[in-house]
Amino acid sequence: MTSTFDPKTFAPDHFGWAFADRVATITLDRPEKKNPLTFASYAELRDLFRALVYARHVKAVVIIGAGGNFCSGGDVHEIIAPLTKMAMPELIDFTRMTGDLVKAMRACPQPIVAAIDGICAGAGAIMAMASDLRLATAEAKTAFLFTRVGLAGADMGACAILPRIIGQGRAAELLYTGRSMSSEEGVAWGFHNRLVAGDALLDEAQTLARTLADGPNFAHAMTKRQLEQEWSVSIETAIEMEAQAQAICMATKDFTRAYEAFAAKRKPVFEGN
Numbered sequence: 001m002t003s004t005f006d007p008k009t010f011a012p013d014h015f016g017w018a019f020a021d022r023v024a025t026i027t028l029d030r031p032e033k034k035n036p037l038t039f040a041s042y043a044e045l046r047d048l049f050r051a052l053v054y055a056r057h058v059k060a061v062v063i064i065g066a067g068g069n070f071c072s073g074g075d076v077h078e079i080i081a082p083l084t085k086m087a088m089p090e091l092i093d094f095t096r097m098t099g100d101l102v103k104a105m106r107a108c109p110q111p112i113v114a115a116i117d118g119i120c121a122g123a124g125a126i127m128a129m130a131s132d133l134r135l136a137t138a139e140a141k142t143a144f145l146f147t148r149v150g151l152a153g154a155d156m157g158a159c160a161i162l163p164r165i166i167g168q169g170r171a172a173e174l175l176y177t178g179r180s181m182s183s184e185e186g187v188a189w190g191f192h193n194r195l196v197a198g199d200a201l202l203d204e205a206q207t208l209a210r211t212l213a214d215g216p217n218f219a220h221a222m223t224k225r226q227l228e229q230e231w232s233v234s235i236e237t238a239i240e241m242e243a244q245a246q247a248i249c250m251a252t253k254d255f256t257r258a259y260e261a262f263a264a265k266r267k268p269v270f271e272g273n
Contacts, residue, residue: 005051014041022059022213031067036075049104059213064115073122109221115205136192145178217272
């Protein structure tokens with residue numbers, strides 16, 4: 001997938017895809033196994049999010065799982081079993097590929113809304129973590145269960161990103177123990193933005209995504225970029241970065257459109273430029 005990516009004709013092999021009202025919906029669609037990932041689906045998701053950098057018609061993204069669960073992580077038989085037989089060069093190729101999925105999700109300009117129901121574990125929990133906003137049902141159970149299979153909690157950026165969302169102590173508990181975070185804990189700790197009814201999850205996520213799509217998309221992309229980059233700089237540098245970012249946004253037509261709409265007492269219609 002390159003700059004020729006067309007969201008209207010895109011037909012992935014390893015997950016569901018829908019595009020309407022400038023919102024793309026990705027459905028992890030292996031409900032009989034609680035939607036686990038495979039080597040191929042990891043790679044295809046990574047390539048998709050890389051392509052979304054050039055997909056200007058896509059303004060927001062929703063990720064959801066089929067059949068009442070979000071994602072159970074890497075498939076035990078299709079990923080974990082083969083990994084136990086690989087040499088180090090193959091293992092590092094795999095772990096770098098999975099990390100590249102998170103990098104691609106964070107680097108794409110579109111806000112990503114994760115719609116979480118049921119099991120959200122392992123790499124599924126990481127995809128939820130790497131999203132920008134998270135809606136969940138009361139049945140959502142989120143587990144970073146890498147220690148349960150003898151691995152470090154340091155996987156796909158978890159030790160860097162999760163503490164930023166829920167705090168160092170809470171992240172440490174989840175990453176050391178591998179226990180599930182309940183939906184109530186998720187809301188109280190700031191992981192979930194809010195809880196919604198299970199039968200309304202997709203509608204609520206798509207409505208939120210459409211609201212974002214109706215906003216100033218160039219400015220949203222700038223906000224996402226700054227949220228990602230400013231953790232690793234000083235406050236002084238961050239303030240200067242934001243001064244430059246905001247000045248760039250002020251030069252867009254959307255800024256002028258907003259002013260003109262305010263002056264005319266009407267709602268602005270943003271066009272992302």
